[in-house]
Amino acid sequence: MAASEFELIRRYFEQTRFPQRPDVILGIGDDGALLEAPPGQTLAVTVDMLVAGVHFPLDADPEAVGHKALAVNLSDLAAMGAVPAWVTLAIALPEPDEPWLQRFSRGFYALAERFQVQLVGGDTTRGPLTISIQAHGFVPASEALRRDGAHPGDIICVTGTLGDAGLALAATQGRMAIPDDRESYLHDRLHRPSPRIPQGIDLRGLASSAIDVSDGLAQDLSHILERSRAGARLYVERLPYSAAFSACCQDIETAIRLAIGSGDDYELCFTVPPKHRERLFALAERWDCRCTEIGVIESEPGLRCRRDDGTTYRFARGGYDHFA
Ligand code: ADP
Ligand code: MG
Numbered sequence: 001m002a003a004s005e006f007e008l009i010r011r012y013f014e015q016t017r018f019p020q021r022p023d024v025i026l027g028i029g030d031d032g033a034l035l036e037a038p039p040g041q042t043l044a045v046t047v048d049m050l051v052a053g054v055h056f057p058l059d060a061d062p063e064a065v066g067h068k069a070l071a072v073n074l075s076d077l078a079a080m081g082a083v084p085a086w087v088t089l090a091i092a093l094p095e096p097d098e099p100w101l102q103r104f105s106r107g108f109y110a111l112a113e114r115f116q117v118q119l120v121g122g123d124t125t126r127g128p129l130t131i132s133i134q135a136h137g138f139v140p141a142s143e144a145l146r147r148d149g150a151h152p153g154d155i156i157c158v159t160g161t162l163g164d165a166g167l168a169l170a171a172t173q174g175r176m177a178i179p180d181d182r183e184s185y186l187h188d189r190l191h192r193p194s195p196r197i198p199q200g201i202d203l204r205g206l207a208s209s210a211i212d213v214s215d216g217l218a219q220d221l222s223h224i225l226e227r228s229r230a231g232a233r234l235y236v237e238r239l240p241y242s243a244a245f246s247a248c249c250q251d252i253e254t255a256i257r258l259a260i261g262s263g264d265d266y267e268l269c270f271t272v273p274p275k276h277r278e279r280l281f282a283l284a285e286r287w288d289c290r291c292t293e294i295g296v297i298e299s300e301p302g303l304r305c306r307r308d309d310g311t312t313y314r315f316a317r318g319g320y321d322h323f324a
Contacts, residue, residue: 003096003098005096005124005125008096008098008101008124009028009122009124011098011101012098012101012102012104012105013028013089013105013119013122013124014028014029015105015109015119018109018112018113018118019113019116019118020118021085021086021116021118023035023036023037023038023085024036024086024118024120027118027119027120027121028119028120028121028122032121033086033088033120033121035085035086035120035136037138038138040140041138041139041140042138042139042140042141042144043136043137043138044077044080044082044136044137044138044139044144045134045135045136046073046076046077046080046134046135047073047132047133047134047135048069048072048073048076048132048133049130049131049132050065050068050069050072050130050131050132051128051129051130052128052129052130053128053129056068058129060191061103061191062100062101062102062103062104062107063103063104063106063107064107064191064192065104065107065131066103066104066105066106066107066108066109066111067107067108067110067111067191067192068107068191068192068193069089069108069131069133070087070108070111070112070117070133070135071111071192071193071194071195071266072133072193072214072266073087073133073134073135074111074115074117074135074195074197075193075195075196075212075214075266076135076212077135077137077195077197077200078195078196078197078199078200078212078268079145079200079210079211079212079268080137080139080144080145080146080200080210081139081143081144081145081200081201081203081204081207081210082137082138082139082144082200083137083138083139083197083201084115084116084117084135084136084137084195084197085116085117085118085136085137085138086117086118086119086120086135086136087112087117087118087119087120087133087134087135087136088119088120088121088122088133088134089108089119089121089122089123089131089132089133090122090123090124090125090131090132090133090134091122091123091124091125091130091131091132092125092126092127092128092129092130092131093124093125093126093127093129094126094127094128094129095126115195115197117135139204140204143204143205144204145200145203145204145207145209145210145270146209146210146227147209147210147211147223147224147227147228148209148227148228149208149209149228149271150208150209150224150225150228150230150271150297151208151228151230151271151273151297152230152297152298152299153273153274153296153297154208154209154271154272154273154274154296154297155271155272155274155277155293155295155296155297156221156232156234156269156270156271156293156294156295156296156297157269157270157271157272157280157291157292157293157294158213158217158239158240158267158268158269158270158291158292158294159196159199159267159268159287159289159290159291160196160240160265160267160289160290161240161241161242161245161265161267161289161290162213162217162239162240162241162258162259162260162265162267163239163241163245163249163255163258163259163262163265164185164186164189164190164242164244164245164265165189165190165193165262165263165264165265165266166216166258166259166261166262166263166264166265167186167245167248167249167258167262168186168187168189168190168191169190169262169264170258170262171183171186172190176248176249176254177248178248179247179248182244182247182248185242185244186244186245186248189242189265190264193264193265193266194266194289195266196212196266196267196268196289198287198288199268199284199287199289199291200268202283202284202287203268203270203272203280206272206276206279206280206283207270207271207272208270208271208272208273209224209227209228209270209271210224210268210269210270210271211223211224211268211269211270212266212267212268212269213263213265213266213267213268213269214263214264214265214266215263216260216261216262216263217234217239217259217260217261217265217269218234218260218261218303218305218315219263220269221234221269221295221303222303224269224271225297225301225302225303228271228297229301230297230298230299230301231297231298231299231300231301231302231303231304232295232296232297232298232302232303232304233295233296233298233304233306234260234294234295234303234304234305234306235294235295235306235308236256236259236260236305236306236307236313237252237256237307237308238292238293238294238308239255239256239259239260239292239294240290240292240294241255241259245258256313256315257315260305260315261315267289271297277293
């Protein structure tokens with residue numbers, strides 16, 4: 001007999017073998033959770049929805065779906081400079097597919113454990129496969145990384161490398177070819193993004209603005225520009241690429257197009273006043289990813305992409321827009 005809704009929740013989501021946070025007074029199992037934020041900290045809250053067939057293919061590896069569903073939320077907290085603490089999970093399933101749930105929850109919990117995040121509640125219903133996660137983190141309000149603080153003269157930087165996820169997606173759609181020895185690295189960059197939590201925390205009090213790159217660098221940077229009522233010059237020939245990306249994308253034009261126009265990288269794009277440049281790169285020495293300066297904020301609105309010889313780079317299409 002198929003398990004009941006409550007049995008599914010108990011089996012796959014109420015996992016007491018994972019670290020239980022002391023600030024969770026009451027977790028899964030009641031009508032609501034009771035949570036206690038530390039004094040002096042502000043709650044940062046974010047929610048994201050993943051729909052099968054839109055955000056991931058119906059036959060996607062459930063473990064990767066569990067990882068990514070949580071990772072995209074933690075990435076938003078990273079972009080706020082917040083330390084993640086609690087998450088809730090609402091899930092609609094076409095049927096009580098236990099092998100699927102088992103693998104999904106394995107991917108979810110492995111990442112939750114890495115960042116000491118506790119699942120404190122949720123909802124489980126029948127319906128087209130949809131996952132919505134809400135994540136809560138802590139950050140002192142005065143140090144939170146917002147989109148509206150960039151000033152002319154601030155340098156624009158990015159963590160890690162760009163374009164890997166876009167390249168991996170293009171490969172699964174048959175638009176690009178990836179050699180076998182690069183496949184697993186690029187596949188993981190698309191399906192198992194690593195939220196830049198420690199980087200976001202380091203950027204507190206240092207970055208004047210930040211955003212996570214989920215829809216493509218050009219589009220996401222434009223959000224900072226709009227919010228900050230500023231413009232930017234982006235050096236398209238100084239974007240950071242992984243070794244795997246460079247090996248697959250020897251054509252520089254394709255590389256730039258993927259790096260600024262494709263989404264899913266989940267890196268942080270942020271601005272820093274030039275007086276903090278040295279401090280930033282000293283901090284970035286101990287990061288597990290690169291930190292690259294890719295442009296500068298200007299007072300004239302708009303995003304201007306420049307090649308190193310000073311000429312303008314024109315790109316055809318922006319990032320992903322669900323309603324475009
Ligand atoms: P209610 O009807 O009061 O909303 P539910 O029957 O939906 O309660 O859920 C019972 C308990 O299980 C609640 O504490 C809820 O937060 C939790 N829960 C339900 N689904 C999930 C899930 N997918 N992940 C985590 N907790 C869940
Ligand atoms: Mg409910």
